[in-house]
Amino acid sequence: MKRLLSLGILASTVLAFASPTLAQTVFLSTQLRPIEEATTVREELLQGVGDVDYVVEEPPQFAVRMEAERQAGKHTISLVGALHGELSPIADKDGFEPLDELAKKLAEGGMPQSLLDLGKLGKTTQQYIPWMQATYVMAAHKEALQHLPEGADVNKLTYDQLIEWGKKLQEATGQPQIGFPAGPKGLMARYFEGYFYPSFTGGVVRTFQNADAATGWEKFKELWAQVNPNSTNYDFMQEPLAAGEVMVAWDHVARLRNAISASPDDYVVFPAPAGPKGRGYMPVVAGLAIPKGAPDVAGATKLIEHLTTQETQLLTAQRVGFFPTLNVQLPRDLDPGVALLAGAVTATQAADDALISLLPVGLGDKGGEFNKVYMDSFQRIVLQNEPVADVLKAQGATLSKLMTDTKAACWAPDAKSDGPCPVE
Template structure:
């Protein structure tokens, strides 16, 4: 690896970040991702092997502080930025270089559009992704509704499938992570709402949201009632208390790794407004103050090569965003989940519901609004319209207090996202 011997901290506003005598790599890759020591080392030794790159991960606060200092100074040492979609969406688009001429991007047209951040240019390039998926015991496949494609299910077909399994076995075998540590709020925010309302915040109390909760009640009617205690669905898949399940890829992994021949992974179902799903999208960008644009662009192009994407998967457990055949020596859970995530994100009706952004320490309160709606509507059987109108007030207060603007699939907002 080649290093510059001259310090790049000549700008006084940046000098605090660079200790005297520390050599700087040709291209500084400043990232909020792959921060654990093992992952960072794997990034350097496997993903970026042979590249003139200094990979430096950091927490969000220091990452943004240094970046803002360089942008304010008008010059700096950071060549490439690695961060989540929400980090980039909070930036001024003028501070990022248009990467549309690089000839690289995600296999998902939806992701590539999101990366424009509402502009006409590629503000960042999708880099890697994680998500939540569906999984099933292969015993359940014979009970699929006639004509249903497991890789392109609708919510109605999922409900019918779970009903068929219940009729055949005498037990409700759809599993939902409704336990105390379950990720049920992400299902509502990233899957149910985008699939039925094409929004999350704006559409929270809409007529379409009423329909969504009616559909959730139908699904719950064929759900294992013990799901209120389920938090990691891999356990119930292995015990066969559940034959069909929704959960985060990491919370299904044990089932696939222990009994890979018994289970299948597949995309989440679709509703009237698309196949809602919640991707955790990380991207790479180049700040306008990058010292060597050509070198920085070469790093971005390297990261999107199929072989580099596989190396990134091994290093971080984040899945590729490009079309790539996964090697046979990957753990079974990675192969199964990777295939499902790829099909889901590249589907023609993909409608991602992104992670909430801009909420600060109010993220838990935001999640609670959706959890309380579930408990009141589905578990307690309260009137849907009355519950949504009541919860709407709480949600709007959170948005007003934080000033958080809307995120996809909600339409952009000037200022706090409104609950319409």
């Protein structure tokens, strides 16, 4: 009897400790990972929706974890938040619950059908609900504008004008004044994939080693001569901008927001420069999806509904600098810094020479290896001054093998491919 009583006490103790965990809805996200952003999600964006465990994961580990749970058939995650390209390989393995009813409600509530169609990932049913969107822009201290080349429009800059601007700034101040997030946790790879390569070659993979790419790299070497060498240590450009280490910078809107919101009257925000093929830019769409076998589908559905309300979407824009997927008017009392960023996003999307470059799709857990091809090329060509043709040939072979191994088809702006995207 005593033994049974002891077991009963033990069992009730275990249940007492386990029940809060079981009651939690686990929300795994590759987005809003930095401590400050994750804290905002937990303390503000997820208020009032029950007991949610918001867990962040780097994209490569996210892919591994999701595949491990799928293969094991043991699911702990009820909701995932990730980029379009990170969700695509899971959808290809029939890994998500269809969300058509939610999509229908959101379309009626003002979410653009074009965005919802992206969330189908080429399938007949809704795979994810667009959660938030962003892109990358440039920002500059207003005092830098006096050194713009004659006739240059900051909203329609070319690479030649940016280089000339950098030269004038360096002459005036005695040091390079342009900055890029080329540090260990910076997003420099996205610059090459979404901005530099499309602008100079019209593609990303097919055109990796062609003559236009070689010309582009020579031009980028000219630009780098005007770039603060500390850029190889910068992860977020808001910090060196605010500290006055650089006067002009390129980065993700969420990684510029703090500096610009702190002193909105001191900055201008504008699209990245255009090259011979257009003004490349990368729209970043993050989505919310429910894995098949999720332990709390109802809780996950409630979370999606909450995160896509007008109130939460506007709060997301205000607090973390990602913009609504709902077609909502930004309020007049919106943080002036966020309003500046929103204006630059609109100017980028509306540019006559805008050239969309989608995030990589179909690479699975090899996204890091894809990024490494572009970063290794940058380090060898620009930082180590190796011959452009030799580096592109070697890195092109690495890229070609990666595309063949993953069987990833081409994505925009590259022309579609029947099989793996070729390096031509």
